[in-house]
Amino acid sequence: MDALDxxxxxxxxxxxxxxxxxxxxxVGAGSEEAFYAALRAVDAHVxxxxxxxxxxxxxxxGDDADIREARDEHRRILDAARVALxxxxxxxxxxxxxxxxxxxxxxxxxVQEDVVFPKLKRSLTDEELDVLGEEIERSYxxxxxxxxxxxxxxxxxxxxxxEAEPRGGRRGARRPSPGAM
Numbered sequence: 001m002d003a004l005d006x007x008x009x010x011x012x013x014x015x016x017x018x019x020x021x022x023x024x025x026x027v028g029a030g031s032e033e034a035f036y037a038a039l040r041a042v043d044a045h046v047x048x049x050x051x052x053x054x055x056x057x058x059x060x061x062g063d064d065a066d067i068r069e070a071r072d073e074h075r076r077i078l079d080a081a082r083v084a085l086x087x088x089x090x091x092x093x094x095x096x097x098x099x100x101x102x103x104x105x106x107x108x109x110x111v112q113e114d115v116v117f118p119k120l121k122r123s124l125t126d127e128e129l130d131v132l133g134e135e136i137e138r139s140y141x142x143x144x145x146x147x148x149x150x151x152x153x154x155x156x157x158x159x160x161x162x163e164a165e166p167r168g169g170r171r172g173a174r175r176p177s178p179g180a181m
Contacts, residue, residue: 002126003133004117007049010140011109014041018102022095035089042081042105044143046074048136049112056132057116060123066115073108080104 017038024031050071057067080101087094124132 001133001137002129003052003136004121004129006133006136007045007053007117008109008113010041010045011105011113014038014045015102015106015109017041018098018105022098022102032089039081039085040144040146042077042101044140046077047143048140050074051139052132052136053116053120056124057120061119064119066111066119070108070111070116073104073111077101077104077108 017034021031021034021038024034054067054071057064061067080097084094084097084101087097121129
């Protein structure tokens with residue numbers, strides 16, 4: 001599958017998870033797992049983009065202001081997710097944080113789809129995009145399938161390359177968790 005099509009689908013899927021979570025706030029006992037699933041999806045998506053997309057951008061496009069801004073947006077998304085993770089799951093503040101996280105993620109998707117992806121599409125062949133898509137899909141699914149308990153992780157800065165490192169890098173070292181955010 002074309003990497004950019006796959007990432008656009010991930011944008012829609014993660015945004016839908018965040019929307020359902022925002023509608024379910026405050027998070028009750030039945031939606032606690034939905035909360036962690038949404039955060040895992042955000043984390044996995046950001047990590048595969050950092051490990052694959054932005055490496056491709058750097059090698060093909062060099063130092064580009066739009067791409068730097070999109071990468072900065074990743075840090076803001078992960079910051080918002082970290083804050084949500086530390087908040088009590090009830091009350092208007094938590095609901096507002098989930099809405100803010102969803103809006104930030106949707107802004108991220110918009111910038112990538114309107115600015116970054118067209119630049120990358122012009123610099124890669126269809127075959128390269130398909131190979132990249134296969135790698136992204138495998139890594140993303142592996143990150144989502146990780147069975148460790150997210151709630152037990154300690155918050156620390158993201159190391160985007162640890163689990164999603166492309167082409168023969170370390171694999172299985174860590175799983176997507178709020179600690180990775």
